[in-house]
Amino acid sequence: MALDLDLRAFAGDPAAPHFTWCDDDGTEVSLRLPCADDLQRWRRDGVLAQETLAASLIESVAGQAVGADHRPPAAWLSALDDAFAAHDPLTALQLQTRCPACDHAELVACDLEALLLEGFAGTQAKMLDEVLQLASAFHWSEAEILALPRWRRAHYLQQIAARGWA
Template structure:
C-alpha cells in the first residue's frame, strides 16, 4: 500500500511546495545510518527517501542537493510532522550563572513552516545592489571541501560563491569580495533564512527570567527521526523473535497493529 503523503507547508493544497511521507514506513528506512558524516549527507538521504517533489521536478535522487538549505530544512520539518505529529521536544539549560536549571520546550512544528526564498537583494556598503542566492545542498559539499583545504578562507569563499550579480550584471571573474562585507552578507542571509540559525526566547521555570536559547533545528529533527528508527528496530526484534516475520513484513504492518501484537506478547510473557 502506498504511504500517505503530507502536504507542506500546511494550508491550501495549491500552496504546497512538496509532499512527504512519514519516516519508518518503508523497510528502506532501516538502511539509514544516522552516524553518517557530514550531516548534510545524512539529511540528503532522508529527504531522498521521504520527499516526493512536485511533478515538474525530476525525481532523480539529486533534487535534494539542488534545494536551498532553507527548503531542505522545510522538507525535514515536513517529514518530522508526518512521522511524529505536530509537536517535538527540546531541552536546554538556563544561561544565568546562578540558576542553570533545565528548561524543557514543546515546539510546534507547523509554527516553523515558511515559504522560502531562493535569493535575496542586498545593498552593499559601496551602494551596489547585489543579488545573493541562498546556499544549496551542493554548496555544502563544496564548502566542506574548502573547510578541509583552507578553513580560514572557507567563509569568504562561500560568500563570494553566493553573489550572483551586482546592479543586474554577473560578477566578473577574479572579483575579490571585500572582507568587511562578510558580516552584513551573513546577516542578510540569516534574515532570509531565519531557521538555520534559530534563537528562541523562553522563560526559565526555576528563576523566572528570560533565556535566549540557540536551537539547532536540523539536528533536533534528525535526532527525533533517529529515535523513531531505534523504536522500530526494537519492535522488529521482538516480533521477529516470536512470530518469525521478516523485516519487510513487520514494517508493512500499520503501527497500531504492531502495538497490538506487542501488547499481546507482553501480556503472554507477564
C-alpha cells in the first residue's frame, strides 16, 4: 500500500530525552530515549533480548541508580514499551487509513527511520549515477563533480542527454 505523507505534518517539539514512568505499584522509574550510540551498539551486537534493551534505557528505579547488570521485571516490558511509545509517538507511529476502493479502515505501522534511510539510499544511488554519467562524459574526478553545485550538475546532465552522449 502506498501512502503519500507530508512529513511537515509530523513536525513538533521533540520529546524530552529523559522521562519518568510509574509501574502498577507506584515505583518511579527514570528512563531515557535511545540515542544514536544505542542504535549503533544494538546493530553491532545483533538482536538483543527485550530485557537487555529495556535495561539499557533505565537510569534509576525508586530514585536509586541502576547498574549495568540490572534487569527489569518481565511484567514491566510491555508497559515500558507503551510508555516509550506514549512519550515519543513518532518512534511507534501508526496511521489510521481507509481503503479508497472499499472504505475499510486499516491501522498501518509507519517506520519513519526505515523511510528516511530508504530516502537517503535512493538519493545516494541517484548521485552516484550522476557522478558516473558526468565522469564518463567529461572525465572529471568524483571530487570535482561533487564540488559542483547541484544546479550545475543538473545542467550538464541535461546537456549530456540532449546531445545523446549518455
